[in-house]
Amino acid sequence: MKAKLTATASLMAGALALSACGGNTSSGTAGGGDAAGLDGRGPITYVQGKDNSNVVRPLIEKWNAAHPDEKVTLKEQTDQPDQQHDDLVQHFQAKDPNYDVMSVDLVWTAEFAAKGWLQPLKDKMAIDTTGILPSIVEGASYKDTLYTAPQHSDGGILYYRKDLVPTPPKTWAEMREMCSIAKANNIGCFAGQYKQYEGLTVNASEAINSAGGSVLDKDGKPSLNTPEAKEGLGNLVKAFTDGSIPKEAITYQEEEGRRAFQDGNLLFHRNWPYLYNLATTEGSSKVKDVLGMTALPGKDGPGASSLGGHNVGVSVYSKNKATALDFLKFMTSEETQRFYATQGSLAPVLGNLYEDQKLVAKLPYLPVLKTSIENAVPRPVTPFYPAVTQAIQENSYAALKGEKSAEQALSDMQKSIETAGAGS
Structure with a gap:
């Protein structure tokens, strides 16, 4: 899941928070969907973020060659997930029938499903999830109903310089x-x-x-005023304070950090699997021959990566849902899964592919990635996610810049999340 989001203006963030707290604005209802268009066939539009690794275009070309009467048009958004999210929200609110199928970040599922914007994948729209890792199916569901088809997963990986670090660290303390x-x-x-x-x-x-x-407890309420949360955020704050994390990293998104690492300016770098493909093939990469990979470091062993990934969903407003369903099945097939992995270093959702020796030979990060996904924890699962992530971003950022202590940032984060509705 490349989580490359740039903060939107505060008014937009506020609007998202209000939207998350508001009532259902669609003709469908959470769990019910919309019966219109279930048998419809014809051209559809697939919406997703920028195709940086050229994974989606070849797949759509393949689909279109086999389905001349049900062609798919790619609507490519920016590479900023907050802008992708806002774009989808705007078109859902407008009940736009031309956004048929869309790539849905894992953390948007609860919000979109609660609003009634996603067609439930059950009954006539059901897909087979046999063989998909259970945690991934859970992440594609809301209130025990599947709303999106698992497309590719994601887990954080610690990349490092093998020429300088023969044995990678297992804990945060060892890395420090x-x-x-x-x-x-x-x-x-x-x-x-x-x-x-x-x-x-x-x-x-x-x-x-x-x-x-944890950010939220098992009941969905904020749980940030704890010694463990203070230690966790405090680890990042201390690393910024003593220079272990370079001061310029306060501006890093995925690509800025990737370039810094590939240019040889970092010893360790936390990023997603997509980095492997670029770091080992781009001519300018200074780490292609010394690229090491391991699980994120934790307190006593592997850390808890944020479970990432994108899934594909069908809009309740689509008029050609039968075609959309077939396209979902095509985009999540084992053949497509292999292509995602080999072409774009995207994590498979099918468990058997992590044991496929031919695939592991091509993608040696798969065992590390499996460990990452096995230890992964989803970002907060809540219909109020836009407001929750805003609270986390604003307060964490203030702490990293030294404007708040870690303890104060967590206290303010707790209050903001409670105000947003996730604490009720």
Whole structure:
């Protein structure tokens, strides 16, 4: 899941929060969907973010060649997930029938399903989830109903320089000790994604979860005033304060950090699997021959990555849902899963592919990724997600910049999430 979100204006963020707290605005209802168009066939539009690794275009070309009367048009959004989210919300609210199928970030599912915007994948629209990792199916569901078809998963990976670090760290403390190696080589020690955008929610949540804390408890209420949460966010704050995380990393999204690592300016870098394909094939990459991969470090062992990924959903307003369903099945087939993995370093949703030796030979990060996904924790699952992620971003960012202590940031985060409705 590349979580490359840039913060939107505060008015837009406020509107999203209000939208999340409001009532159902669609003709469908959560769990019910809309019976219109279930038998409809014809051209459809597929909407997703920028196709950086050229994964989707070849698939659509293949589909169109086989379905000349049901061609798919790709509507490519920006590469900023908050802008992708806002675009989908606007078209859902307008009941636009021309956004038939869309790529849905894992954390949008609850919001979109609660609003009645996604067609439930049951009964006539059911898909077979046999063989898909259970946690991934759960992430594609809301209130025990499948609303999106698992497309590809994601888990954070710690990339490192094998020429400088023969044995990778297993814990946060071990990684911090290795920062002396970075200093000796005049490079930064560690970086993730710390700009005020969705990537910061991912990184802050990982820090909190990896220290044994959680953003929301099992009942969906904020749980941030704990020693574990303070330790987790405090780890990032201390690393910024002492320079273990370079000060310029406060501006990093996925691509800025990737380039810094590929240019040889970082010892360790937290990013998604997509980095592997680019770091080992781009001619300018200085780490292609020394690229190491391991699980994110935690308190006593592997850390808790934020479970990522994108799924594909059908709009309740689509007039050609029969075609849309067939396209969903095509986009989530095993053949397509293999193409996602080999073409774009995208994590498969089918468990058997992690054991496929031919695939592992091509993609040696798969065992590490499996460990990451097995230890992964979803970002907060709530219909109020836009307001929750805004609270996490704003307060974590203030702490990383030194404007608040970690404890104060967490206290303010708790209050903001409660105000948004997730604490009720």
